[in-house]
Amino acid sequence: MSIIAVGSIAFDTIATPSGRVDNVLGGSGTYFALAASYFTDVRVVAVVGEDFTSQHEAVLKKRNIDTRGIEHAKGKTFRWGGQYLDNLNEAKTDFTELNVFERFQPRIPPEYMDSKFLFLGNIHPGLQAAVRLEMDGVSLTGGDTMNYWIQSSRQELTETLKLINVLLINDGEAKMLAGEGSLPRAARKVLAMGPQALVLKHGEYGATIFFREGAFGIGAHPFRAPALPIEEVKDPTGAGDSFAGGFMGYIASQEQLNREVLKRALFYGGVMGSFAVERFGTERLQSLTRQEIDSRFQIFRELTHLE
Amino acid sequence: MSIIAVGSIAFDTIATPSGRVDNVLGGSGTYFALAASYFTDVRVVAVVGEDFTSQHEAVLKKRNIDTRGIEHAKGKTFRWGGQYLDNLNEAKTDFTELNVFERFQPRIPPEYMDSKFLFLGNIHPGLQAAVRLEMDGVSLTGGDTMNYWIQSSRQELTETLKLINVLLINDGEAKMLAGEGSLPRAARKVLAMGPQALVLKHGEYGATIFFREGAFGIGAHPFRAPALPIEEVKDPTGAGDSFAGGFMGYIASQEQLNREVLKRALFYGGVMGSFAVERFGTERLQSLTRQEIDSRFQIFRELTHLE
Numbered sequence: 001m002s003i004i005a006v007g008s009i010a011f012d013t014i015a016t017p018s019g020r021v022d023n024v025l026g027g028s029g030t031y032f033a034l035a036a037s038y039f040t041d042v043r044v045v046a047v048v049g050e051d052f053t054s055q056h057e058a059v060l061k062k063r064n065i066d067t068r069g070i071e072h073a074k075g076k077t078f079r080w081g082g083q084y085l086d087n088l089n090e091a092k093t094d095f096t097e098l099n100v101f102e103r104f105q106p107r108i109p110p111e112y113m114d115s116k117f118l119f120l121g122n123i124h125p126g127l128q129a130a131v132r133l134e135m136d137g138v139s140l141t142g143g144d145t146m147n148y149w150i151q152s153s154r155q156e157l158t159e160t161l162k163l164i165n166v167l168l169i170n171d172g173e174a175k176m177l178a179g180e181g182s183l184p185r186a187a188r189k190v191l192a193m194g195p196q197a198l199v200l201k202h203g204e205y206g207a208t209i210f211f212r213e214g215a216f217g218i219g220a221h222p223f224r225a226p227a228l229p230i231e232e233v234k235d236p237t238g239a240g241d242s243f244a245g246g247f248m249g250y251i252a253s254q255e256q257l258n259r260e261v262l263k264r265a266l267f268y269g270g271v272m273g274s275f276a277v278e279r280f281g282t283e284r285l286q287s288l289t290r291q292e293i294d295s296r297f298q299i300f301r302e303l304t305h306l307e
Numbered sequence: 308m309s310i311i312a313v314g315s316i317a318f319d320t321i322a323t324p325s326g327r328v329d330n331v332l333g334g335s336g337t338y339f340a341l342a343a344s345y346f347t348d349v350r351v352v353a354v355v356g357e358d359f360t361s362q363h364e365a366v367l368k369k370r371n372i373d374t375r376g377i378e379h380a381k382g383k384t385f386r387w388g389g390q391y392l393d394n395l396n397e398a399k400t401d402f403t404e405l406n407v408f409e410r411f412q413p414r415i416p417p418e419y420m421d422s423k424f425l426f427l428g429n430i431h432p433g434l435q436a437a438v439r440l441e442m443d444g445v446s447l448t449g450g451d452t453m454n455y456w457i458q459s460s461r462q463e464l465t466e467t468l469k470l471i472n473v474l475l476i477n478d479g480e481a482k483m484l485a486g487e488g489s490l491p492r493a494a495r496k497v498l499a500m501g502p503q504a505l506v507l508k509h510g511e512y513g514a515t516i517f518f519r520e521g522a523f524g525i526g527a528h529p530f531r532a533p534a535l536p537i538e539e540v541k542d543p544t545g546a547g548d549s550f551a552g553g554f555m556g557y558i559a560s561q562e563q564l565n566r567e568v569l570k571r572a573l574f575y576g577g578v579m580g581s582f583a584v585e586r587f588g589t590e591r592l593q594s595l596t597r598q599e600i601d602s603r604f605q606i607f608r609e610l611t612h613l614e
Contacts, residue, residue: 088489181395183511184536204490205512208536224533224610229491229515260614267613303531304611306574307567 002041002066002114003252005033006106006131007121007241009046009070012281013081016088018234024281025056027078028121028144031238034285035245035272036119037063038293040252043112045069045131049077049100059286069109073100088233089203106131113137117252119244122146125153125160132163140257142166142248143195144241150177161194166262168199168244184210187222197262199247199269201240204229209266217259225266226303228274228296235280239273242285246272271296309348309373309421310559312339313413313438314428314548316353316377319588320388323395325541331588332363334385335428335451338545341592342552342579343426344370345600347559350419352376352438356384356407366593375416380407395540396510413438420444424559426551429453432460432467439470447564449473449555450502451548457483468501473569475506475551491517494529504569506554506576508547511536516573524566532573533610535581535603542587546580549592553579578603 007029013022029046036042043066048056052072060067078101081094106127118135120128120143132141143164149157150173157177161167167190171183177193178186183200187210190198196215201207206226211217247269254261271293278284314336320329336353343349350373355363359379367374385408388401413434425442427435427450439448450471456464457480464484468474474497478490484500485493490507494517497505503522508514513533518524554576561568578600585591 182538182540184538187536188538202512205509206531206533210536221606222536222610224513224536226513226531226533226611229494229517229529229531231489231491231495233489263613299528301613303529304533306570306608306612 001116001252002043003036003117003119003248004043004045004069004108004112004115004135005029005036005119005121005245006045006123006128007032007119008078008101008123009048009052010078010080010101011051012237013079013094014235014237014280015083015085016235017085018232019280021280023079025059026080026238026281028238028241030060030282031241031276031285032119032121032245032248033060033065034063034282035242035276036249036252037065038288038290039246039249039268042066042249043069043115045106045108045112047071047073047100047104049073049075052077059282062286066112069107069112071107073103075100082237084236088236091237108134116140117248118142119248120144120164121241125149125157129156129160129163132160140165140251142168142244144168144244145173147173147176158193164195166197166199167195168201168247170201170203170240174198174200184222199266201243203227203239206270207243207266209262211259216257216262223259223263223266225263225270226300227270228300228303230274230277233277236277238276238282242276243269243273246270267297267300268293270300308423308559309350310343310424310426310555311350311352311376311415311419311422311442312336312343312426312428312552313352313430313435314339314426315385315408315430316355316359317385317387317408318358319544320386320401321542321544321587322390322392323542324392325539326587328587330386332366333387333545333588335545335548337367337589338548338583338592339426339428339552339555340367340372341370341589342549342583343556343559344372345595345597346553346556346575349373349556350376350422352413352415352419354378354380354407354411356380356382359384366589369593373419376414376419378414380410382407389544391543395543398544415441423447424555425449426555427451427471428548432456432464436463436467436470439467447472447558449475449551451475451551452480454480454483465500471502473504473506474502475508475554477508477510477547481505481507491529506573508550510534510546513577514550514573516569518566523564523569530566530570530573532570532577533607534577535607535610537581537584540584543584545583545589549583550576550580553577574604574607575600577607
C-alpha cells in the first residue's frame with residue numbers, strides 16, 4: 001500500500017570529521033521517501049525552487065517515488081548548512097535558508113487521495129493537521145515534530161497530536177514535550193496527548209516503541225530495537241528521517257497492523273538509519289538492495305537475540 | 308563456582324528527587340556481592356572501619372556472602388555523599404571521605420584461593436594487578452575502572468588491562484581510555500589493550516559486549532542487551548556495580564563459558580541493575596528471589612525479541 005510523505009526537500013552543506021559536501025540533495029522528505037521506497041510505493045508532497053533540476057528529481061524517480069506532489073515554486077530551494085565536528089550525535093547549524101519552504105502549503109494531488117498511509121514530516125503542526133484532516137481515508141498516520149514547534153506552537157501541536165497514530169521523535173524532544181526528565185514517564189505523558197504509539201529514537205542506542213494500553217494489541221509493554229554499533233559514521237544527517245522511512249515503509253507494506261509488525265518495523269527503522277549514516281547525504285540510500293536491507297535486519301536481530 | 312569480589316564497602320549519603328538517605332550501606336563491593344549472590348557463592352575482599360557493625364555484616368551474611376576477607380581497620384569506613392537532583396544519569400559528589408579505604412591493601416584469605424572467578428572492583432590498578440597475580444588459579448577475571456585512574460595511573464592501568472579477561476566500564480570511560488569519540492572504535496582500541504571482551508554500560512539504554520576476534524567463540528560481532536525503561540528510578544547509586552554482579556555472578560554459575568553464556572550474563576546484568584535503582588541504597592538487592600530475577604529476565608528478553 002502506498003504512503004504519502006509530507007516533508008522538506010533541501011540542499012545541505014555538511015561538514016563532519018570524514019569530510020565535507022556542498023549543496024547535496026537532502027531534507028526530511030527526501031531521506032524518508034528514499035528509505036521507505038525499498039518497502040512500498042511512496043508519494044512525496046514537498047516544495048522546491050527553481051534550482052531543483054530534473055537530475056535532482058531523477059534521484060527520487062529512480063526509486064520509483066511519485067513526485068507529482070512536489071510543488072515547483074519561484075525562488076530557491078530550502079538550504080541548510082551544519083557540522084558535526086565535535087560530536088557526531090548533534091549538529092551545529094551554520095545556516096538555515098528556508099527560501100520557498102517558508103510559505104510551504106502542502107497540497108495533496110487528487111491522484112494521492114487513495115493512500116492508506118501518511119507520514120507528516122517535521123513541518124508546522126498546523127500544516128500537519130490540515131493535511132491529515134484532508135485525508136479522510138488514511139488508516140495510519142505517522143508524524144514527527146521538533147523542539148522548535150514544541151516551544152513556539154504548543155497549542156497547535158497539541159491538537160495535531162490527537163490526529164497522529166504513531167509519533168516518532170527523539171529523547172530530547174519527548175522530554176521537552178512532556179516537561180519530564182524520565183523517559184518512560186515522558187513517554188506515558190506523550191501517549192496521553194493522543195498517539196496510540198510513540199517511537200523514541202535514541203540515536204546510536206536504537207529506539208523504543210511505547211504503546212497506549214490496548215493499542216495495536218494487548219498490554220502496554222514497550223519494545224526496544226538496538227542500533228548496530230557502526231565504526232564509521234560518515235554523516236549522521238537524515239538518520240532519524242531514514243529511520244522513520246524504514247519504519248513507516250515497512251508498516252505500509254504489511255497486510256496487517258499489529259504489535260509484531262510494529263516491532264519488526266522498529267528494527268527496519270534502525271536498519272535504514274544505519275545505512276543512511278554510512279555515506280554523505282542520501283548517497284547510500286539511493287543504491288541499496290532489499291537483500292542488503294534484509295541481511296542487515298538479520299544482523300540487528302542477532303545483535304540482541306538469545307537462543 | 309565461587310567468585311571473589313574485591314571492592315569498596317562504604318556508607319553513602321544520597322539525595323535524589325525521590326528522597327534522601329544518610330549513611331546507608333553501599334560501596335562497589337557491597338552492590339556487586341549482593342547482586343552476584345543470587346547466582347553463586349560470593350567471597351568479599353574489602354576494608355571497613357570501626358563503625359562497621361555486626362548488623363552491617365549481617366546484610367551480607369544473610370545472602371550467604373563470605374565476609375572473611377573483610378579487613379577491620381582502625382578508623383572510619385569509606386564515606387561518600389552525592390546527589391542526583393538534576394540528572395538521574397550522573398551523580399554530583401558532595402563529599403568523599405576515603406578513611407580506611409585510603410590505605411586498602413587487598414589480602415586474599417587462604418580459604419578463598421580455590422576460587423575460579425575474580426572481580427576486581429574499581430580500586431587503584433596497581434592493587435588490581437597485585438591481586439590478580441596472587442590468584443594463579445582463576446579462570447576468568449572481570450574488572451572495572453574509572454576516569455580517575457585512566458587519567459592519573461594510565462601506565463599501571465595499561466599493565467592491569469593485560470590481566471583482565473572482561474572489562475566492564477561505561478561509555479564515557481571507554482572513550483577516555485581509548486581517546487576516541489566513536490564508541491565502536493573506542494571498543495576496538497580498548498580490546499587491543501588486553502581484554503578478550505569489553506562490556507560497555509550505557510545506563511538506561513542497556514549494555515553492549517564487544518569481543519576480541521575469536522575470543523569465546525567465532526567471529527567478532529558485538530551483542531547488545533537492552534535495559535527496561537523504568538518509570539520510577541529512586542536511586543541510581545550502584546546500578547553499574549549491580550550490573551557487574553549480575554553479569555559475573557551468572558557467568559560463575561555456569562559450567563561452560565561461551566558467547567551464549569556471556570549474552571545471557573549481559574541480560575542478567577541489566578536485570579540486577581534495574582532492581583538496584585528501584586529502592587534507595589542496597590535495599591532492593593537484599594530481598595530478591597531468584598524467581599523475581601528470572602521473571603524480569605523474561606521481560607527483558609521479550610523487550611527485544613522478534614517472533
